[in-house]
Amino acid sequence: xxxxxPNAHYMANPNRYKNMAYERxxxxxxxxxxLSLGLWQNFGENDSRVNAANMLHTAFDSGITHFDxxxxxxxxxxxAESTFGSIFKHDLTPxxxxxxxxxxxxxxxxxxxxxxGGSRKxxxxxxxxxxxxxxxxxxxxxxxxxxxADTPLEETMQALDYIVRSGRALYVGISNYQPQQTQQAIKIxxxxxxxxxxxxxxxxxxxxxxxxxxxxxxxxxGVGSIVFSPLAQGLLTSKYLNGIPKDSRAAQEHQIYLAxxxxxxxxxxxxxxxxxxxxxxxxxxxxxxxxxxxxxEAVTTxxxxxxxxxxxxxxxxxxxxxxxxxxxLTAINNILKE
Numbered sequence: 001x002x003x004x005x006p007n008a009h010y011m012a013n014p015n016r017y018k019n020m021a022y023e024r025x026x027x028x029x030x031x032x033x034x035l036s037l038g039l040w041q042n043f044g045e046n047d048s049r050v051n052a053a054n055m056l057h058t059a060f061d062s063g064i065t066h067f068d069x070x071x072x073x074x075x076x077x078x079x080a081e082s083t084f085g086s087i088f089k090h091d092l093t094p095x096x097x098x099x100x101x102x103x104x105x106x107x108x109x110x111x112x113x114x115x116x117g118g119s120r121k122x123x124x125x126x127x128x129x130x131x132x133x134x135x136x137x138x139x140x141x142x143x144x145x146x147x148x149a150d151t152p153l154e155e156t157m158q159a160l161d162y163i164v165r166s167g168r169a170l171y172v173g174i175s176n177y178q179p180q181q182t183q184q185a186i187k188i189x190x191x192x193x194x195x196x197x198x199x200x201x202x203x204x205x206x207x208x209x210x211x212x213x214x215x216x217x218x219x220x221x222g223v224g225s226i227v228f229s230p231l232a233q234g235l236l237t238s239k240y241l242n243g244i245p246k247d248s249r250a251a252q253e254h255q256i257y258l259a260x261x262x263x264x265x266x267x268x269x270x271x272x273x274x275x276x277x278x279x280x281x282x283x284x285x286x287x288x289x290x291x292x293x294x295x296x297e298a299v300t301t302x303x304x305x306x307x308x309x310x311x312x313x314x315x316x317x318x319x320x321x322x323x324x325x326x327x328x329l330t331a332i333n334n335i336l337k338e
Contacts, residue, residue: 010091013061020063025224036066058309070104081133106145118148118156142169175200179213203227215298224300236289287318
């Protein structure tokens with residue numbers, strides 16, 4: 001461990017590993033923190049670099065060692081990787097071997113027929129571009145971000161295998177793959193000699209699709225998972241208990257993942273009931289929602305987002321109460337069924 005100051009601009013908390021819990025990722029040798037930080041939002045070109053740096057510092061100081069990127073995170077596309085790269089060079093370079101840094105490719109990134117999908121050309125080119133933007137020599141994990149029905153799965157998995165064998169990444173992952181596709185990807189990668197490390201699916205109290213087959217595949221095959229959107233784009237917080245704030249995500253016209261039309265009276269009633277249960281547990285609704293995802297034994301780590309450092313600390317405090325009684329789990333299920 002670093003015991004002296006390697007960088008006058010930032011010195012990591014010497015006690016950063018004392019309170020964070022780490023979980024083995026599938027059957028691999030890698031331990032991931034119970035919480036990982038996603039850079040999908042608030043690391044774009046128009047976002048505050050100072051705030052972005054403070055969030056990365058706060059996360060690492062709290063024992064969060066995994067930072068999750070993708071090629072098209074921004075805005076504009078690539079901006080989050082560039083922002084991270086600038087902060088990494090300035091503050092985090094001495095800590096590189098303490099970090100797990102991941103990126104992805106799959107969704108549209110540049111014009112023309114080679115700027116999206118699952119082809120070998122797109123994935124390798126995108127990985128190279130992402131490495132340049134971040135300034136890294138390699139990624140710890142590189143994902144295929146989404147299934148591409150127009151590209152043979154064998155080609156996509158061969159590309160991931162090549163990315164590892166060429167030194168561009170240490171491990172590979174997939175995201176947003178259905179159970180059968182996941183099973184096929186696991187088999188292809190096993191045959192190639194580059195095991196699938198991790199799957200990144202959406203999972204929260206309102207979106208439990210992974211329980212319909214995917215979690216069983218992951219447990220059986222020894223593959224880890226990092227679940228995103230644990231707060232359902234902010235719905236599983238106290239933000240919408242009394243209407244839609246003007247500065248909220250749902251109030252933004254361009255927002256496609258959580259819009260005003262999604263906030264029905266029935267759903268808000270469920271949020272209020274969940275909030276009451278969280279208060280009985282001595283947690284905020286957001287903390288309970290995060291803890292609930294980690295209650296699934298197939299989940300290795302929960303991917304959180306943040307707009308300011310205080311939100312990261314609040315999410316870390318969710319780890320203080322991860323256990324649920326059977327009565328609480330039944331109550332949650334009953335609320336969601338109403």
